[in-house]
Amino acid sequence: MKTLLYFAFRNLMRQKRRALLLGSAMALGTCFLVLASSFVAGISQTLFDRVMTYVAGHTSVIVCDRGFMYRTAMRGEAGFKERIAKLPHVKKVDETIGIMSRIVGPTKGDNGILIGTDMDAQMSQAELRDLEDNFPMVSGAFKDLTRTDVPNPAILSKGKAQYLGLKSGDGFSARFQDSRGRMQVGKFTLVGIFQPSNAFMEAPFFVSMRHAKQLLDMDSTDLPYLYLTLENPTVNAKIVADTIFKMFEPGLAALPVRLENGKSVVTAVAAGVKADSAARSRMASYLGAGIPWKGDVVALPERMALELGVKVGDTVRVVSGISRGGDTISDRAVLAGIWQPPAGAEGLVLWEEDAFQSSRSFRRSQSLDSGLAQAKAASSLLDTLLSPNWVRMNRALTTDDVRDQMRQIGARSWKAPVVAVRTMYETGEQIIKLADALNLITLVAVLILFLVVLTGVVNALRMTVRERTREIGTLRSLGMQASQVRTLFLMEAGLLSFLSALAGTALALAAMFGLSQLTFPIEGNPLSMLLVRGHLVFVPEVLATLGQILLVIAMAVVAAWNPASQAAKLSPANALRHHE
Amino acid sequence: MNIVEIRDLVKNYPLGNTTVHALRGVSMDIAQGALMSVVGPSGSGKTTLLNIVGCVDSATSGSVKVGGSETTSLSDRELTFLRLRKIGFIFQTFNLVPVLTALENVEFPLLLQGTLPKAKVREKARQLLEAVGILGHEQHKPAELSGGQRQRVAIARALVTDPDLVLADEPTANLDSETGDSILRLMQTMNQERGTTFVFSTHDPQVLRYAKDVVRIHDGQLAGG
Amino acid sequence: MIHPTKSLHASAVLVLATCALGADPDGAKILKALEANETLSADIHSKVAITENRAGQGAKSLKCEYFRRDSDKSFVIAITAPESDRGNGYLRQGEHFWMYRRNTRTFQHVNRDESIGGSDAKGQDFESRPLSQMYAPAKDAQGKELVRADTVGGVPCWKLEVRAIVSDVDYPKKSMWVRQSDLLLAKDQSFSSQGTLMRTGYYTKYQLVAQRQVPMRQVHVDEVEKGNRTLVDLSEIKVGKLDPTIFSKAWLESQSK
Structure with missing residues (x-):
């Protein structure tokens, strides 16, 4: 040889x-x-x-409040970010905020996408360089978003700044919808201008993540969209997505509330109870003669009704928390009936699902589900009637599925926050x-x-x-x-x-x-x-x-x-x- | 004892639309230690005879035994093996491998055999080059050697495996007579000293004086011994 | 592109108050008066012209036919002009809200919080709720309702400040000017949660329709993007039961031919 x-x-x-x-x-x-x-x-x-990683993340978690696509926060579930960050193959978890907004300059306005850029977090030099690569700066720098001497520092594209007649240092305002669906207007200061590499990159309107969250009325306990960066994404994207999907197994929702009738006050835990026609007839059998289970109604254990001094048909004030603005989040609910709670659920108020989930979503969230044990105890009796903590969308496997799913999420009035887990194979x-x-x-x-x-x-x-x-x-x-x-x-x-x-x-x-x-x-x-x-x-x-x-x-x-x-x-x- | 026994050997081969009857029933024996010359004019069938004896060509019919083996019933692989172990070839056009040096050319059959260690192979090749008288040229490529030198190398290559039989087809045809003589003398010497059987073909009657036995071939048939 | 939806709906909220108040105005009563006739008992059909002035872009106008049946929360909007939009429209049937596009001949679900054609109207705006379920009179530190006398264009009004009692309304704070004489809304201002003025509306030319007073002209001023204003003019209001087939996809589709 x-x-x-x-x-x-x-x-x-x-x-x-x-x-x-x-x-x-x-x-x-x-x-x-x-x-x-x-x-x-x-x-x-x-x-x-x-x-x-910018466009869709290798794997992403999409959340929205009851089918309101632009309310991209799940209250009180920020803990998921930490848990997801600890999963194998996950290199980085980025919170992502991108909200359609109307930017208004001195003479005219234009549409833009308000994007939160996490300047506080562990942004490495390389990441910052990548960011400035993708959005090369003509003036200013991304670190200027952390300036504290001007209100809401912001960065716009060159084209947008020119169109709006803005130059560095100018103030402008922008109108957008916050994470609770309210129209808001913010005052911003232009601290940087970037030259977009292509026309698609004209739209971003950067503010620091901290400001973005404030503007959108989100806090550190809220879970926004998460974009994940993975090791070896082509192999791991689906694996990680499936794992996260399992983490979001829906459970029951519970909400600590305070019930008021005049001077009488009772603290309790509320659970949502569905109000579709099937649920209505079942509730009728639980509550006996009373008011139909429809609209903003509650059912109280007898002891609680006595303490509050209310009888069926009376109105009860349900206080579920304090909003960021300092307003009390409260609701006037009609007592539809008295229910007999099973053992372990003695302090549980049953609340019509829509009103319950709405209060849950507007509450400034501490531990949302702190009364969960009671809801679980009640589930032995109420079974499928109780409202879930969230709705998990099935894993969409194709881009078309995702499109359908987005349509579904947006078109229906979901009774609970909606969460979906995606991979780049569907989104990118x-x-x-x-x-x-x-x-x-x-x-x-x-x-x-x-x-x-x-x-x-x-x-x-x-x-x-x-x-x-x-x-x-x-x-x-x-x-x-x-x-x-x-x-x-x-x-x-x-x-x-x-x-x-x-x-x-x-x-x-x-x-x-x-x-x-x-x-x-x-x-x-x-x-x-x-x-x-x-x-x-x-x-x-x-x-x-x-x-x-x-x-x-x-x-x-x-x-x-x-x-x-x-x-x-x-x-x-x-x-x-x-x-x- | 005969190293080769041929009986009724017929060889036909097609040439265009006709068939050439190269050998028409040849029977002969070659004794061990012979220095035999096959003489005949061009196209008489001597090359064909040598090729069949040397197992590079096959008989159309008849029997050819080389070293006791009936070659007509051997596979190509077995024939090749037979050539490698028992037969040496010397060609009219020397047929040295041009990319190899003289020494490498001589070593080549031994390396193909793959039985001796490299050092032994080299030693043996040197000995043979010395024996054929061109020591000092072992690193030359064939193109750098004269015709006589090349043929000496070819003889060394043919002998390096200690074959039972060396077949030389018109070994002097491409050499001047003086050089041809020296080559034949060399073969003669090798025959005498080593006892190697040599069969060479020639059309030159001058060459015959070196042969111990002469076989004449004419039109594919032996013309008496 | 401009859309009639938002303004139309606002107009529907405006109602006739049947009794005038005394010298001591009561905010809750004013709200009740405004709410009392939010819902029209009869079907109505009207022509609507919407003129949108955008800063630096001149005016764009849109004409459409508006059919409304409050008994089952249905309405249809069929755009008739300009030519580029003619045949497009909207259909709401109970929970469902579709946008129809003539070019693609498709009905598309409108998301609850989807902006409609780039306007600040959202699909959710059509999930109507009674005014008193969304707002209550704002009170000062002493717990006194913020109601005082004011004028709008020389007309004596009560200026009432209201705040949202639920969190999912577009504007958490509003000021409303209600005519003292007949408790009809003359002007309103909407504020963000930070208290920034975001829009101002003027309501004039009230006309009695099916026992409700409907403003035939509304002007909405965008206070954030100065110079943007929208005029909504109603005309040819007809009251009475509408052909039920109007509230269907097929009918809307047929209008594009």
Whole structure:
């Protein structure tokens, strides 16, 4: 074998020009293959690690209040963020706030998306750099969002600032709907202007996450949208999503309340009770004669009704908390009936679901479900009538599913907060398609390369076999087996392709180095989202490159198989008789 | 004892639309230690005879025994093995491997055999190069050697495996007469010193004086011994 | 693109108060008076012209036909002008609220808090609730209702300040100017939770329709985006039972042909 290999090597050297030509073609092909696949890997990395994490997260948690799509907060459930951050494969969990808003300058207004940028949290230098990469600043910097000397520091795009007639330091206002559905207007100070890399990036209107939450009337106990950055997202996105989906197993909802009737006050725990027609008839059987279970109604244990001094038909004030603005969140509910609580639920007030969930959603949330034990005790009696803490949407598996689901969420008046868990495969399909398309291009390149190598190797080898026919005869006479002759030619092809592939890889690495030194303008460049700080990104992967080298060798060997076999099949006598 | 026994050997091969009857029933024996010359004009079938004896070509009919083995019933693999172990070849056009040095050319059959360690192979090849008188040229490529030198290398290559039989097809045809003589003398010496059986074909009657036995072939048939 | 929905609905909230108050105004009574006839007992049909002035963009106007049946909370809006919007419309049937697009011939569900065509009207605005379930008179530190005499365009009014008693209303605070003579709304101002004035509305040309007073002209001024104002003019109001087939997708679709 060693002899054959040595011999093969010497043979390669014999036809230097031909070997060099074919070798160069293969080297160029390999170079292109390695370059292309590294580029695609680079783009994929950029797409998945930089773009996707902004656009949709590798995996995301979507929340909204009872089908109000723009009320993107689940009260009192911020704890999920910590729990999700501890899951395996989760690198980072970002709270995400993006709200349609109307930006109003001195003379005119324009639409924009108010985006909360987490300047307080663990934003690394690299992340900050990424952010400023995606939104290159013309004036100011993202850290200016943390300024305290001006009200609500904000950053706008150059186009938007120009249209609105704003320059750095100017004040402006913006109107938007807060997380509780109220129209709000905020005063902002323009502290920075960015030059968007493309028209789609015109819309963002950045404020610090802290301000955004204040403006939207959210606090640290509220759970907003979460965008997750994962290790190896293509593998883990679905796994993590399924895990989070399980974490959001719906349970029962309970809410501490204070009941008032004039001077009489009772503290209690409320649970929501459904009020559809089926529920209504069941409630009628529980409550006996009384007021129909419909509208803002409550049912109290007898002791409580006595303490409050109310009877069926009377109105009770239900205080469920204090809002951020300091207002008492209260409701006037009609006592529809007296109910007999089972053991463990003696302090439980049954409250019509809509009013209950609405109060639950408007309360400034401490521990929302602190009376859960009572609700659970009551569930032995009330079973399916009790209102859930949230509604979990099924995992949508395709982009179409997600679209349908969004429509469903928005069109129905859900009785509880809604949560959905998604992966980039449903939400960032465009980006994945782009990555797939690039992979396809690489595949086509491989096929073209294969053709080049195939025809090149086949032709060169046929020629070589013809030229060396007499030599083959000689070798056969000397006792070389037919199979050894075939091996010899395969080795020659393999060796040539191996050396070419090595050279091609070296060339590719050099080209990558060279190309990544170039700086491309980001302004007005639609492809700039694929660049990192204006540079192309190549990610040569050792395994992939080794694979590609092997692939080139394999292709050459496969191509050489037929001519090599022809050479092996020559009859020694005929071969000896051959005259060039 | 005969190293080769041939009985009723017929060889036909197609040439265009006709069939060439290269050998028409040849029977002969080659004794061990022979230095035999096969003489005949061009196209008389001597090369075909040598090829069949050397197991590089197959008989159309008849029997050919080499070293006791009936070669007509052997597979290509077995024939190749037989060539490797028992037969050496010397060609009219020398047929050295151009990419290998003289020394490597001689080593090559031994390396193919793969039975001796590399050092032994080298030693043996050197000895043979010395024996054929071109020591000092072992690192030269064939193209750097004269015709006579090349043929000496070829003889060394043929002998390196200690074959039972060396077949030389017109070994001097491409050499001037002086060099040809020296080559034949070399073969003669090897025959005497090593007892290697040599069969060489020639169309040159001058060459015959080196042969111990002469077989004449004409139109595919032996013309008496 | 502008939409008639929001303003139309606001107009429906405005009602005739049947009794005038004495010198000592009572905020709760004023609210009750405003609420008393929120719901029309009869079906109505009206032509509506909406003119929207956008700062620096001039005026855009839209004409539509408005059919309303409060007995089952249904309404239909069929746009008749301009040509680019003609045939588009909205349909509400109980819980369901659709937008119809002539070009695609599709009915699309309107999300509860989806902005309608970029306006500040939202799907949820059409889930009507009685005024008194949303607002109560605001009180000062002494617990006294914030009601005082004022004038709007020279007309004596009561200025009443109300605050939301539930949290899910567009504006947590409002000021309302109610004509002293007939307790009809003349003007209102809406404030954000921080107290910023966000919009002002003027209501004039009241006309009696099915025992309710309906303002035939409304002007809504955007106080955040100065210079934006919307005029809503009602005309040819007809009262009486409407053909039930009007409140259907098929009918709305047929209007686009």
